Amino acid sequence: MIPPAKHPSIRWTKLATGTLITLLMSGAAQATDRVTFQLDWLPGGDKAPVYVGIAQGFFAEQDLDVRISQGRGSTDAMTKLATGQADIGLSDITALMAAHAEGGIPVRGVYSIFSQPPHAFYVLEDSGIEQVSDVAGKRIATSPFTSSNLFLPLLLEMNGVDEQSINLIQSDPGTLSPMLLNGRTDVVISWVTDQERYADNALSAGVTLRIIPWHEAGLEAYSTTLVASDRFLEERPDVARRFIDAYEQAIEYTWANPNEAAEAVNAVVPEVEVDMAARTIEAIRPLVFNTFSETHGLGAFEPSRLAATWQWTAEAQEMDVNLLDPESIIDRRFVPGGE
C-alpha cells in the first residue's frame, strides 16, 4: 500500500528546521577548527612544541582545537595520516621519501623541524671509542626499525670503516641501554633525543657515556619533519597555514623556555618527567637551531640538502635515485616566510 502523501507545508517546515540546524552546526564548527596531530613516537621532551602550542594557547589564538595522537614510528604516523585518522604530524623525512619512492603515499612534508640528523653512537666513556672511525671491529646494537640503520653504511664509508668489520646486533629499543651497560655490546645506535634517558640509566649504573653525533662526522641531512595528508592540505589549506604558524611559535617558545615546555608535556602525559624532558629539549637544541637554520630560516627545505638527503636514502635502501624527485614530496606553501 502506498502511504498517504504528507502535507507539503509539513515537509517544508522539516526542511527549514533541518537546514537551520545544519547551518548552526557548521557555524559552530567554523568557530574552531579541529586538527588531529599525529606524533611519530611516544611523548617526550623532543615532542614538546605541540603540547606547548596547546598550553600557551598558540593554537587557540588561531581558532584551532588540537588533539594529539601518539604514534609508534614514522611509518605508523604516515599510515594514520594517509588513512585520515590524523591531519598533520611528525615523521622522519627519509621514511616519507622511501614511502613515496615505493609507490606513493598521500602525505607531504610541510615544515622541517630537525635540519640536522639526530642519529648518534652511544658508548661508555672509558671504552676508548672517541670518534666514528673507532667503531671498526666493534659490536654495534641498534633497534630494527630506526631510520639510523639506513645511514649507517654511508657513515661508515665516509669515515673509512669497513662495514664487514662490525658486528651489528638488532634488538628492541628498550634493551639497548641495558645491553651497553651490561657489556653485551660496545656501541649503541640511538637518537640524540634519547641522551637524557641513557644518561639517567648510566648514572644508576655508576658510569658515564660518550655520545658521538653523526652530524659531527660529516652526515648532513634533514630528519624530523612536519608532514600532512594531501587531503588536509587540499581541503583545509587555511587551517594548515594557521596550524603551522602556531607550531612555529611553539617551537620558538619551547627552546626559549625548556622548563615550561617540559611542564606542558607533563600536564598532558604525567609519565613524562619534567626534569628529564627539560634536559632533552636543551640537549637537542642543535638539531633545530643551528647555522643551517640560521641561514635558511626555521622550517625551510633547502633544495641541495633535500636532494642530498634523498640521495643518501636511495643509496642506503639500494633504490634508483631517479625514482623520485625529492621536491615532489614537499609543499613549501606553508613554511612561514617560504614560497
Add this chain to the structure above:
Amino acid sequence: MKRTGITLYDLYAQRLLPLLALLGLVLVWEVLCRLFNVPEYVLPAPSVIFEAFLNVDGQRWFDHLWATLRVALLGFALAVSISIPMAIMMVRSAFLARTLLPFLIIVQSTPIVAVAPLIIVILGAGEAPRTVIACLISFFPIVVATTSGLLSTPKEMLELSNSLKASPARQIWQVRLPYAVPHIFSGLKVAITLAIIGAVIAEFVAAEQGLGYFVQFSTSYFRIPQAFAALFFLSMVSLLLFKAVQLVQQTFFSWSLPADEEH
C-alpha cells in the same frame, strides 16, 4: 565421605601454602639480587620493584588499570556473545561446522601481533580496534570448549528429548547446554586471561593509556623496575579475573563443579 566445612588443614593447604610459596620465591629473588649485586636494569630486586610501584601515583595506576580492564572485559564479552551462539550453530548444522571451522582455525593460527597493526589501520586508533583484538584472541577457546561441551551430552538424553518431541531450541537450552556448562567455564577461564593479553598487545601497537602502554613507555625510558611493577600488576589482574570467572561458576553453577572443587 561427606565434607562438613573447611578444616584447619584445608586452610593451610589451600590458602596458606600457595602464599608461602610465593613469599619464599620473592625472598629468594631478593636475596640473590643483593648477594650477586645484580644491576636493576638487568633484574630489579622485588624491593626496588615495590618502590617503583609506590613512586607512581595511585590515580595513574588506576587510570592505566581501568583502560586495560575496560578493553579486556569488552573484548571478552564480545567473544562470549559471538562464540557461544556460533558453537550452538555449529553443533546444530554439520554444514556450518564444516564451513566455519577452517576460518576459525585460520583466525586462531594467525599471530595476533602481526595482525594488530592492520586492525588498527582499518578501525582507527580508538577503543574499537583494541576491543576487537582482545575478542579475536579470546573467542577461540570458548568456541572449542562450548562445541565439545554441547557434543558431550549423553546419547540417551538426546534420544529421550527426541522421543518427547522437544523442539531443537528446547533441546539445546534444557539438555545440551547444562551438559556443556563445565566445558564452557573451562573455555571462559582460558579466554579471560587471553583477553588481557589481547588488550596488552593492542596497547603496544596503539594506545595512550593502559598497563601495556605503561610497560612499553617504561622500557622506552629504561625504567625497568617500573615496567616490572606494571607487569606484576597485570598478572595480578589476570589472576583476579580468572578467580572472578571461577566465582561466577561456584555461585551460579556450583552443580557443574567436580565434587572436590565445590568449596
